[in-house]
Amino acid sequence: MKEIQELRDRIRRLGVVGAGGAGFPTYVKMDEKVDTLILNCAECEPLLKLHRQLLSRRAQEILETLAEIARIVQAKQVVIGIKREYTSTVRELERWKEAFPQIRIHLLDGVYPMGDEIVLIYEATGRVVRPGGLPIEEGVAVLNVETVFNIYRALKEQEPVVEKLVSVVAEVKHPSTVSVPLGTSIREAAEMAGGATLKDPVYLVGGPMMGTVKTAEDVVTKTTNAILVLPREHYLIRKKESNPSIELKRAASICCQCQACTDLCPRHMLGHPITPHLFMRAASNQDFQDNHPFVNTLFCSSCGVCELYACPQELSPRTLMGIYKGGLRKSGVRPPVAEAEPVRAIREYRKLPEERLMARLDLTRYDTEAPLVEETGYQVKEVRIPLSQHIGAPAKVIVRPEEQVEKGQMIAKPDEGLSVGIHASISGRVVSVTETYVTIRSVG
Template sequence: MRADIVDKVRAAGVVGAGGAGFPSHIKLQFEVTRVLANGASCEPLLAGDPYIMAHQTDRVLSGLLAVMDCTEAPGGTVCLKSKHAQSVAALEEKISANGYTGRIDVFELDDFYPAGDEFILVNEVMGKIVPEGGIPLNVQVVVSNVESLLNISRAMDGHPVTDRYVTVCGEVNQPIVCKVPIGMPVRAAIELAGGPKISDYGIVMGGPMMGRVLQNDSEPVVKTTSGILVLPSNHNVIRGKNRSLDQMRLIAKSACTQCSRCTELCPRYLIGHSLEPHRIMRHLAYTPGMAGEILEDALICCECGVCEKFACPMMLSPREINAAVKRKLLSEGVKREPSREVYQVSRFFNTRKIPLKRLMERLDVSTYDTHPPFYEDEIHIRQVSIPLQQHLGKPAEPVVQVGDKLKKGDLIGEIPKGALGARMHASIDGTVTSVGDHIIITQV
C-alpha cells in the first residue's frame, strides 16, 4: 500500500502547499506515530485553508487517511483555530458521520502567531520539541498542510496538481479566495478581485509576515502561493522588505539598543532552540564581513518575522538579516549541527504568544481582514508560465517541446533522475510556445 500511495503522490507532483514546497512523496516513506493536518492558517489575512476545510472536508480527511495509511500512523489530528467555527463544525460532523472517531480528531488552537509553524504546532499538539535544524519526522510526526492533503486525495484518483487556492486582498475592489491555474500571472488574479483600488501600490506574494515583494505583476502563481496582497507602495510591510542587507546593517549599528526583545519573543527561542537574534544583530553591526560562528544560528531561523514586525521597538529587520545570512551560508554549503541535546520550553511560552489581532494592528493591515468570499465564476486564462522550480530540490526537467498540444494535467516536467524534486503538469489546455531551463509557457 505504501509504495502505491507514494507513487501516486509523486506522479501528481504534490508538494507542501503551506511552506517551502517540500515534495510530499518523500515524507510519506517513513513510519510515524501521528499525522497532523495543518489548517492553522498561520499568516494574517490568508483565508484559503479555512475555506478548504469547510468546503472540501471530505477531500482533506481522505488525504489525511491516505497519509496515515502510508506512514502507518495510528492516529491523525486536524489542527485549526477555534475562531474558524464553520470549519470546526464541518470537520467534526464528517469525522463522526464517516466513522473516523477514535482515529482522527480535531485540535483547536488559540488565535496566535505563528500557530501554523510546524515546530510550534508539534509542540502545541504533541508536547514534543523538534530539534534544531530538524524536521517533525525527527519526533515521529508528519505535518501536512490541508491543501496538500486535498491534493494527495486527488492524487489517489489520478489527478495531478494543476491549481492553487489563493487569497487576493488588500487594496483591491473585491477581496476573494479563488482557485486558479498554476502559472497564471499575478495581475490576472488581481483582476479577478476587481483590480486595484489605488494606482501606487506594491504586491506581496504570500502573507504580510513571510511573503516577498514582487518586482512586477507578471510573476506566476506557483504551488506554494497562498496569498496575493495589494498594499500602498509606502506601506510598512512593503518598505521593510525592500531594504538591502547593507542598509539593514547600517541601521542596526545606529539604532539597535540590544534590548533582546527579538530574542525574548522568538518562537524558536521559546521552544528551547539556541537562536538569539539580538546577538546576530550585534555581531553584524560591529564585525566586518559575514563571518562568525554565531551567524550559523541564522540557519535555524524559521523567518516568521515576529522579531521585526512585532518585537523590535526600533523597527529593525532581524528576520530579513537572518534570511540574507541563511542564503549566503547555504550557498557555501554550511551546515549547522544542533548545539544541544535537551530542549526546554520557556516558562514564558504561553504568555508570549502573539495575538493575531494585535499583530494585524501593528502591521496596519486590520482594515483588510474582511473574510473574503470564494470566487465562483469560471476562470478564463489564455497563457500560463509554469516555473520548473516550485519546490525544494532540483528543478524539473522539461519533457515537452515547442508546438506540443497539451491537455490540462499532462506531464510537462519530470524529476531529474536520483534527485529531490517534483513533477510539473499543464494547468490549461493549450500549445507550448516556449521551453526554457526554468519555465514553460503554454497558450490557448
Template sequence: MNESMLEKIKKAGVVGAGGAGFPTYVKLKCTAEYVIVNCAECEPLIKSDKYLMEQNAESIVEGLRCAMSCVSAKNGVLAIKYKNKSAVHALEAAVSGKENVSIHLLDNYYPAGDEQQIIYEVTKRTIPVGKLPSEVGCVVINAQTAYHIAQAMEDKPVVRRNVTITGAVHSPLTITAPIGTAVAYLIEMAGGATVKDYSVIIGGPLMGRVSEDPSNEFVTKTTNGIIVLPTDHELIRKKTVSLEQEYKIAKSACCQCNYCTLICPRSSLGLGVQPHKVMQALTFNNADVLIDGNAALGCCNCGLCTYVGCNMGLSPSRFISKMRSELLAKKVKSNHEPKPVNPFRDDIKVSTKRVIQRTGLTEYDIDVPYVDSYDAPRAVRIMLKQHIGAPCEPVVLEGDTVIEGQCIGQIPEKALGACVHSSINGRVVNISKDYIDIMEA
C-alpha cells in the first residue's frame, strides 16, 4: 500500500466518478491482483469518457499505474468498447512500452460498464453478491477517476469533469465543466431546449434520475450527462409514473413470461437475480416465491428488464430496486453462491443500438462534439455531499476570498467522505448545510 499516494488522492477529493462517488482513497486501501479501468461508458448518448480518453490517454494510464501501486496489483487493464476507435488508439499509444498494462476490448452492449460484467469480461470471475470486487482480486475504477488520480499526483484536486449535454437541445455538446456549474447554464450553452415542456435526466438515460427541479441542479463529481427530453417522452413517463400506479397495472398485466429474467445481465452471470419472481411475489402477494432476498439483492439497477425486456410495458427494475433497498435496510444478506455463467450469455447480450431503439432515443443518438472554448460560469454551487459518506464540513466563511483548487469543505473527523474544493476564483457568498456558493469577485 502506497500511503503517500493514498494521502494525495484523499487530499484531492477523488471519488468514483462513474457511480455513486465512493471515496477512492478508501477503495484503494486493499490488495488486488487486477486494477481495471472502466472505459466502457455504456449508457447511451453519453460521450464524456470518450473525449476524456481521446484527449488524456496518458494521464488515464498514469492514474491506472498509481492505483496499481496503491493495491500492489500485478495487472492493469483498460476495458474499452472496440467501437470507440479513436479512444482505443489513444490508449494503445499510451500503454505502449509500459509493463503489466493492457487493453481489453469489449462488445458494444449494455451494461458493459457494470462492475460484475467488466470483471467477468476481463478475468472470467464473478463476485459473490454483497461482496466487494477485491474478494475476487479486482479493483475497478472509472476512466474519469483514473484521470483524477493522475491529477492528484500533481497536487491538483477535482475541480472539473467532462459532461455531455444532449437530447432535445439545439446544439448537443460535451465540455469539461467546473464542478458546481448550474445545469440550467449548461443547457443554455447547448443552445437551450428544443421544446417548451422538457424534463432533465441527470446521468445516463437508463440509470440517471429525472430532476424534480432542473433550475436547482449543479454539476457534481459524478455528473457525466445531462439529458434533456420532452416531458411527454415515454422514457420520462416510465421513470416518473408512481409506483402505486405501476403496481395496479402490473397486477393485471404481468403474465410471468420470464423474459425480464432471461434478459437480465446479472442473472446470466449466475448471480441469482430473478425479476419475474419479484413481480410474482408482488402481484400475487406471494412472498413465498422469494424464500430469501437472492432474487433481488444482486440487481445492479441497470433497467434492462424494464426498458428492453418487458413487452407488457412494466417496470420490474423499479420494484426490484425498492425491494433491494428494503432488504439492505434490514441488513438481509445474500446467501446465494454464484452459479455457472449462462453458456448463451454472449447471445443474450443486448446491443446498445437496441437499447436506444427501445427507449425511443434514436433521434438523439448523434455525434456530440467536444467544445473546449466557452464562457466559464461566473458562479458555482459546490455541494457538500458529492460522494458516499458524510457531508463535508465547510472550512471557509461567508465573505472569504477563495481560489480555484482551494479546499472549502473537509471530511468530518473519523467519517467516510471526500473533501471538496472551489472550482473558480471568487468569493464565498453563501453557506448552507448542503452547499457553498461562490461568485467570481
C-alpha cells in the first residue's frame, strides 16, 4: 500500500494524465483493486499513428514500466491491446515475449472505435463495464502507450510531462508525428511538420471523429493527439461547423427513424441504454413526456459513428446529444444507475472497419506513413500553458510575472481534489499569469 501511494504521489506531482481523451489523472488508476492492467495501442481515431510508433521505438522501457506498475498494484494479468494490422509494432513486441512472460498480447480487429476503453475492455477480457461506470469497478485499469512512457520518465528519470507527441497530418508538407512543447500554438505545431500546404487551412484537433475545429492560436495540451490540416470545404469541416439549431430543424424534417444510428452505436451493442434514434425523435419533436432518451445521452461516448457514418441523411445525433448532455451536467444531473443488457449477438457484424470509415470521410488520401520525428529543429519561442489540461481541478499557480523558469520546473502545483502538477515546457521568462494560463517566453 505504501508503494502504491508513493507511485501515486510521484506521477501526480509530475503531471501524468491520460495522454488523449479527457485527460483523466493517472494517479487515480493506481489502485490495489486493479487485477487487470491493459495497455491501449488501438489508435482510436483514423490517421493517428503516435502510439504504435512510440511502442515500437520504446518497447523495452514501456514493457518494463507496465511490469513495474503491475507488480506495485499486484495485478494478476497484463494485456497489450493492439490492432493486428500494426505488424511492425507487433513484431517488436514479439521480440520481448520471453523477457516479459507475464504480459499477454491481444490482437484486435481494425475497427472503430476500438480505442474506446469500454470497447477495448470487452474485447480483451470479455468484461462489460456498467453504463456510466468506471473500469476500476471491473478491476481494470487502461493506460495508453504515451501515458505509460510518461510514467516511465517520471519513475526512472524524474521527468515531468512537458511535451506531447502529436500526429500532424493531411495538408502539410511533411506529415509526421512530432514532439511538441505543451502550450505551443497549433500553427507552430503544424510548422514542425513543414507547415500547411493551403492558403486558408483549418485545424481539426484531436482526430477526425471526436476532434474539434481550433484556431491557429489555440495550444497543444497533454491530450492533443492529432492535428489534421484540412481545406475549409472538406466534408469534415463543414460537418463540424454546422449550426446545431439548423441541424435540429433538419432532424424534425427528414429523420425517418431508420434506427441506423442506434444499430451501429458501439455502446448500444454492448448493452448500454443509449438509443440515438429515440433521442432524435424526442428532441426534434420537443416531446418531453418520456425523459429517458434525454437522460440516456449521459451514456454516450461521443464517438461520432451515428453522425459521421451511420445516418443516411447526414444528420447530427452526436452533436445534438452533446448539447443536451452538456446541459444536463451543467444542471447537476448525473447518469442514473443502470445495468447493461446482454451484449447483442449481432455486434460482431456491426463493427465499423476503419478502412471503410476513412473512405467515407474522404481521408484515405491522407493515410501516409507520417514517421515519428523526435527532433524537428524547430525552436518554440513562446508557450501559453493551460492550468487545466485534465479532468478535475486546475493546478494552482506558484510563479509570478517576470520570474525566470527552467524547463521542467513546476509552475502550478496540484490543487485539492482531483488535480496534477503543471510544469514549464521551455526555459524563459514568465510574461503573464492569468486564471487559466501561464505564458512563458524564451530569452534565447
